[in-house]
Amino acid sequence: MDVWECVSKLELVVFLKEQWSWIKEFGNSDFTVAFIGSLAGALGGAWAAQRIAERAKYKEQLMTEMKLTNAATSVAFGMVSSLLALKAQHILPIKTEYDKAKQEFTEAMASPHKQQKEIVFIADFRALTPPICSIDVLQSYVHGKLMMKSRPLALIGALAEALEGIKFTNNLRNELIHNFKNNNDEDYKSRQAEVYFGITQVDGKRDTRYNDLLNAVYNKTDDAIFFCMLLMKDLNEHCTKTKELYEDKFGKGEIEPDIATFEKPAKAGLLPDEAKYSDWITSFQSRPKKLSRLQRFKNWLITELFKKRSFKLG
Template sequence: MTIPFIDPDPILVRAWEEVRAFLNSAFISAFLSALAGAGLGVWGAQRVTERSARRKELLDALRQANALVVLAATISNQALAMKKQHIAPLSERYFQERKTAESVNATILEGGRPPTSTAFKAEMVYITALTVPIDALKNIAYSAQLMPGRALALVAMVEQSLTEMGHAIDIRSKQIESFKARSVTQEVTMQDYFGLKRRDGDTDSLYHDSMVAITEYTDDVAFFGAELADEVQAHASRVRNRLVKLAKVVPEVSTVDFSNPRGSGLMPPREKYESWLAGFRGKG
């Protein structure tokens, strides 16, 4: 079958030529170029805005981390100083004398007479609770940018240890007041001071338990404060490494060094806290 050829409509041909001419005109070329440029401009502006926001986030995070390093180190160092000057000498004398008191008290409970040469000195010196920037530490840590979960857990441990330490110091102070106010025999005073059984079978261990708690929680404050300082210092280094790619001028990382108290044995060993540390191993 032969398909007949139909001449195109002259009007349509002329209209199509006018459209082609319009599309190829300088106006359309400029319009399309401007449209493309506007799209690239919006994309570029968005990239600049995102980069600026990221740079500010990292800079804030670094500054917050540096502040936390200083605060955590301050708390740990105060606990270490208190331990060295007061807690360690006091507790060492107390627990050493308690060993002798246990032997003497065993003789008493068996009906014998204690050696007349045995004498004990009750340490009635008050301990002042630590005054540390725990509120500032908490405020910065809980509002900080990009703070690792392990660091937040360490902040909670520092706060809890300080609270328990203060409670133990308060109990000891009240026990000292009680010792001074009551009139009992030297035998009962010795038994209650060292937390030993009396002839009636009762045991008043409040003073002894407070001494144990003060010793333990002082170590806890020192250890967790130092661990927090180290953790946040490492976090600050990671943040700074990311920030140098976005900014020309970047603050340095605040650094602390606990090698001396660790080496001297003043800082409690990590093995003592292995169960806690194991729960956060490899976590950020």
């Protein structure tokens, strides 16, 4: 150590020793006590105010999340209701009568007495108008406003694709119906039934366009209904979990998750078969909840105590 540094430190010690009584009196003075108390109060008050503000902000975030989730559920419910109405009023009756007529026509054509029997059927050429579904509004909730991940994000894409599929195949069906009605060719009229039902004709040709398009409209409608209902289920679970977080921090709240039931459509046979969509149900599994350090320590301690107790008993 440098000599001058030693001298400086020695001088400082001497100075503090000489002024100690004054320093002690100043530290115990009313001014110092008040100043330090005010400073501690200010720091403590600022910390408390920050905690209160953060708590209020978190509370507002949870409430907003529940409100937005319920709003998204309402949009999805309106969408699935429109799709179920379309299926009940138009698509299912048309498809049911078509399949029945096709079966009867096929059996009649296979009969050895077909030349002696007149085959009569009614071609249902009703044009369909798909409902206007607010997929953009629903997408803005799930992708932008809500804190959601995993399956709901994939469901939005699948639902949008199914709705576009309904529109596309239905337009093709309506166009094909228009061509059927305006085709005055005698050769076409003689084989109109085979073309309508997609059955192999006498010359070996087979036109399955109408059959395929009607099945496509039916299947795409089922897809949209299933994806929309599954999304509603995920939205309900998300709102329920958010509600649990809210009640754990702030007690019982005023917002409840919106729950929709589809008992009547189920009884009417309008709901899609879930077996067709098993991958969507089983592929997205929640990760196990990560335990905190305290919980891991508790589990370890219980295990160790159990081992020792078992050893003593043995």
